[in-house]
Amino acid sequence: MTDSAAVRGSGAASAGHSWMWELLLRALGAALHMAATWAVIRALTPDEAGVFFSGFVIALGLSTLLRGKYEIYMAQHIIARRSFANGISDGALLMQLARRMLLRSTLVCGVLLVVTADLDIQAPQLQEVLQTYFPFVLALPFVSLSSLLGEALRAANRTLGIVVTAYALNLSVLLVALLAPPDADLVVYSWAFLLGSFGAAAVATGLAWYAFPSTPAERRRPISREILHEVDARELIGLARGILLWGPLCVLAIWAPPLQMARYAVAARTALIVDFFLPALNLTGCRETLRASRPAQASRRALMAQLAASLTYSSALVIPLLLLAPDTLRIFGEPYTDQVAIYAVLLVVQWANGAGRPAVRQAVIAWDARRIGIALGSGAIAVVLLCALGVAAYGAVAAAVASLVGALIVNGRAIELALRQTAK
Numbered sequence: 001m002t003d004s005a006a007v008r009g010s011g012a013a014s015a016g017h018s019w020m021w022e023l024l025l026r027a028l029g030a031a032l033h034m035a036a037t038w039a040v041i042r043a044l045t046p047d048e049a050g051v052f053f054s055g056f057v058i059a060l061g062l063s064t065l066l067r068g069k070y071e072i073y074m075a076q077h078i079i080a081r082r083s084f085a086n087g088i089s090d091g092a093l094l095m096q097l098a099r100r101m102l103l104r105s106t107l108v109c110g111v112l113l114v115v116t117a118d119l120d121i122q123a124p125q126l127q128e129v130l131q132t133y134f135p136f137v138l139a140l141p142f143v144s145l146s147s148l149l150g151e152a153l154r155a156a157n158r159t160l161g162i163v164v165t166a167y168a169l170n171l172s173v174l175l176v177a178l179l180a181p182p183d184a185d186l187v188v189y190s191w192a193f194l195l196g197s198f199g200a201a202a203v204a205t206g207l208a209w210y211a212f213p214s215t216p217a218e219r220r221r222p223i224s225r226e227i228l229h230e231v232d233a234r235e236l237i238g239l240a241r242g243i244l245l246w247g248p249l250c251v252l253a254i255w256a257p258p259l260q261m262a263r264y265a266v267a268a269r270t271a272l273i274v275d276f277f278l279p280a281l282n283l284t285g286c287r288e289t290l291r292a293s294r295p296a297q298a299s300r301r302a303l304m305a306q307l308a309a310s311l312t313y314s315s316a317l318v319i320p321l322l323l324l325a326p327d328t329l330r331i332f333g334e335p336y337t338d339q340v341a342i343y344a345v346l347l348v349v350q351w352a353n354g355a356g357r358p359a360v361r362q363a364v365i366a367w368d369a370r371r372i373g374i375a376l377g378s379g380a381i382a383v384v385l386l387c388a389l390g391v392a393a394y395g396a397v398a399a400a401v402a403s404l405v406g407a408l409i410v411n412g413r414a415i416e417l418a419l420r421q422t423a424k
Helices: 002-043 046-079 090-122 124-138 140-155 160-179 186-211 216-220 225-232 235-255 258-271 273-281 300-323 325-330 340-355 357-366 369-394 396-422
Strands: none
Touching: 002 046, 002 160, 002 258, 002 273, 046 090, 046 124, 046 140, 046 186, 046 225, 046 235, 046 258, 046 357, 090 124, 090 140, 090 186, 090 216, 124 140, 124 186, 140 160, 140 186, 160 186, 235 258, 235 369, 235 396, 258 273, 258 325, 258 340, 258 396, 273 300, 273 340, 300 325, 300 340, 300 357, 300 396, 325 340, 340 357, 340 396, 357 396, 369 396
């Protein structure tokens, strides 16, 4: 009995230490994230900051479109624990799909570089803009790789990996913003993004190797043609998801003045603090995902309990942030202090995504391609139209409201599909 008690005590201490260590890593990630945002908007004029954050949209939005089908299939393989059924380990499949996605994004990067070089010759007046966005184009393969691996870690409930991966990018931008001379060109910050993206890809690769172990023989073995067909079948759904997530921002970047882009970016990056801490609070996902021996199926009662817990944790985190919104934005100074409405709407977006996460995971397991395609496709069309119609009059507010509409459509439909499946 004494030995058993000692073991339990040791395990409890280890669990407490691990929890505290994770909380510290998440707090450090949030601090770097906020500090990088603050440093950029203090070092650049609002218009320059808008151009810089438009580069973020180019890299992250395009990478979402390129990796969409791979990301969805990989998440389904992990969450539904298909490795036990088809004999392909998560690590082997992830590396195979990552190589294909990396080749795809590299080819698109090459095409964009050719177009950029041609525009540089044909339209010299665009030379400054092209020089600013050139590093963002070069960063496309690295952003795509780190994002794909990060989403695989998220599917396995290893969300701390995404936080750690972001260290490299935020630290690179922060250091350049602090060390660069006051008159430094905007392109210096663009190259800082490229350097940080490379570091983030390297960190994400290391974390993925650790979280999804596989043998060299498994990684070299070609995946079957049937799996490739299943991946390709998710192309349109992946594109719809990318448009749903980044469509409003693309409309804002193209049609609105850079100042509107800067205001939205500051509010959006601040609202992302929810994503740093909510996964640690939301206990609905099992941390033993990778060691489970059978597919994760939820009964209706279990799903309702998970949804209730997600709603509770999301509300407990978002409501205080809403109350502190004016004080939070005051940190960034003018012209960002009066963007409370945009920030509040984007916090509600984070709340909806957090509350609906169990239903989204259940929908991925049950996978009804037709219904999911309709939900994502209709949501993508709705958010782009809503933003396009409202951006001229309302600017960044229209993009924020469109993002909220998209989040409510996706999570609402996911909850409906999950409840329908568990009722059978």
